[in-house]
Amino acid sequence: MTEQPTWRSSSYSDNGGQCVEVAPSRAATTGNVPVRDSKNPTGPVLTVTAAAFTHIVNGLTSDAFDR
Structure with a gap:
């Protein structure tokens, strides 16, 4: 049996x-x-590697995606 993910926001x-x-x-x-x-x-679930997720979070928290 596959463990169900625990979702958080x-x-x-x-x-x-x-x-x-x-x-x-x-x-x-x-x-x-x-x-x-x-x-x-x-609905659908997007799965990213843990390393990619870390980069996304770091980019968001440092405003790296602001133009």
Whole structure:
């Protein structure tokens, strides 16, 4: 039986549900982080490597994606 991911969203995501959810606990066992749209929890899941997820979070927190 495959363990179900434990989904969470950012504590900053109090914007009426317009956010993504992640299951970072899966990184320890699979090396990947599942990501989904919080408005569609039964919809598709994007899976990124733990390293890619770290780069995404670092880029977002350092405003590296701002133009």
